[in-house]
Amino acid sequence: MFRKKSILTFLQAQVAAFLGGITDYVLMILLTEVFKLHFTFSILISGTVGAIINFSINRFWVFKNQSGYNNRINSQLFKFGLVVLGSISLKSFGTLVFQKVFQIDYRIGRLITDSFVSYGFNYPLIKYWVFRVKEKQNVVESN
Numbered sequence: 265m266f267r268k269k270s271i272l273t274f275l276q277a278q279v280a281a282f283l284g285g286i287t288d289y290v291l292m293i294l295l296t297e298v299f300k301l302h303f304t305f306s307i308l309i310s311g312t313v314g315a316i317i318n319f320s321i322n323r324f325w326v327f328k329n330q331s332g333y334n335n336r337i338n339s340q341l342f343k344f345g346l347v348v349l350g351s352i353s354l355k356s357f358g359t360l361v362f363q364k365v366f367q368i369d370y371r372i373g374r375l376i377t378d379s380f381v382s383y384g385f386n387y388p389l390i391k392y393w394v395f396r397v398k399e400k401q402n403v404v405e406s407n
Contacts, residue, residue, distance in 0.1 A: 273326060276326040277326050277387060280317075280322050285382070287310070288311055288313065288314025292310040292311075292374065293306075296370070303370045307355055312348070315348040340395065347394060351386050355377050359373045360373075
């Protein structure tokens with residue numbers, strides 16, 4: 265059903281997301297609790313730092329491909345930036361909704377929001393758009 269390589273790539277991407285995400289989450293709490301920033305601003309700052317970590321791990325470990333990427337690093341950075349912008353917006357909005365509408369602590373609301381955004385938004389866009397690899401080309405040699 266699933267190819268071994270696809271499962272391995274998915275698991276590696278989860279490690280990258282976890283490392284970027286834990287940095288993001290801890291920094292968000294630090295900025296909110298210690299520096300007294302509103303959590304929506306903390307998410308903006310911490311999300312950017314987490315995204316840099318996530319991009320680096322994804323590019324150089326998870327989606328590293330011998331046949332080459334479909335796009336150069338500048339294009340990947342631009343696309344990744346758009347994904348991060350969407351991700352941070354969704355996380356900020358979702359966390360705010362959980363906090364204001366459902367009276368759930370922002371830390372818990374953020375974890376709930378992250379789980380939906382990570383699997384439903386980030387992973388598919390990062391795998392199939394940002395780090396899309398070149399198609400294998402069938403070369404026909406003639407004599």
